[in-house]
Amino acid sequence: MLTFNHVVFNYSNQPVFSDLNLHVTQGEFVFIIGKSGVGKTSFIKMIYMDLIPNSGYVQVGDYTSDSIREKDLPILRRKIGIVFQDYQLLNDRTVYENLSFVLEVVNTPRKLIKRKVLHALSDVGLAHKQNNYPDTLSGGEKQRVAIARAIINEPFLVLADEPTGNLDPETSEEIIEILKKINQRGTTVILATHNYELIRKVNAKIIKIENGKAVKVVVRKKDEN
Numbered sequence: 001m002l003t004f005n006h007v008v009f010n011y012s013n014q015p016v017f018s019d020l021n022l023h024v025t026q027g028e029f030v031f032i033i034g035k036s037g038v039g040k041t042s043f044i045k046m047i048y049m050d051l052i053p054n055s056g057y058v059q060v061g062d063y064t065s066d067s068i069r070e071k072d073l074p075i076l077r078r079k080i081g082i083v084f085q086d087y088q089l090l091n092d093r094t095v096y097e098n099l100s101f102v103l104e105v106v107n108t109p110r111k112l113i114k115r116k117v118l119h120a121l122s123d124v125g126l127a128h129k130q131n132n133y134p135d136t137l138s139g140g141e142k143q144r145v146a147i148a149r150a151i152i153n154e155p156f157l158v159l160a161d162e163p164t165g166n167l168d169p170e171t172s173e174e175i176i177e178i179l180k181k182i183n184q185r186g187t188t189v190i191l192a193t194h195n196y197e198l199i200r201k202v203n204a205k206i207i208k209i210e211n212g213k214a215v216k217v218v219v220r221k222k223d224e225n
């Protein structure tokens with residue numbers, strides 16, 4: 001489903017990945033950890049092919065970074081849901097409109113839009129806030145709207161870049177629970193964080209980025225003795 005094969009990546013004069021290799025299969029929950037500046041955001045951007053390796057390749061579903069065509073990028077990105085630390089909601093649109101917008105741009109019939117928006121909002125427990133504007137929501141609620149937006153096109157993969165970075169520990173746990181629920185339906189979830197507390201809360205594969213490479217990590221879970 002996702003492969004990084006001998007990926008080398010540098011910004012103009014900043015080396016980031018020297019030989020990154022990893023494989024994720026459909027349905028996995030994967031944490032990408034590593035200290036600040038190690039390249040977690042760059043890693044996520046390589047998955048939706050906003051960044052392309054200098055050498056090696058990234059394969060995502062049916063697409064490979066060294067052969068993907070410009071016109072295929074929107075098709076790939078429609079199949080991937082992305083959640084950011086700062087939510088990236090449209091503040092001049094209601095919660096409903098933030099979600100319906102995503103479906104309108106792909107010409108979804110109006111009747112289906114309503115059904116899908118309400119379904120996605122009830123998945124994150126926010127159907128009752130559909131007419132609110134983002135600035136009337138808490139940080140946790142904003143992130144739940146962002147997750148609803150990410151899953152509305154039924155992606156095979158959800159990428160979350162530090163999704164709990166602006167949230168308190170309890171709210172962070174709620175966000176992780178929602179992502180777990182999405183994962184249990186078969187959607188692959190890849191979550192990048194430097195919050196090592198989070199990783200004890202889910203039975204997940206943990207990959208640490210270190211010195212430009214990916215290293216698998218085994219962590220004892222909180223509920224294990």
Ligand SMILES: Nc1ncnc2c1ncn2[C@@H]1O[C@H](COP(=O)(O)OP(=O)(O)OP(=O)(O)O)[C@@H](O)[C@H]1O
Nearest residue numbers: 011012014016035036037038039040041042043194
């Ligand atoms: N557009 C850019 N141009 C040049 N260097 C960049 C650019 N974006 C990031 N970098 C550098 O590349 C390295 C990796 O950055 P990246 O944002 O991927 O790390 P990160 O692990 O996500 O960090 P954080 O946890 O602090 O967000 C850092 O040293 C950063 O300064």
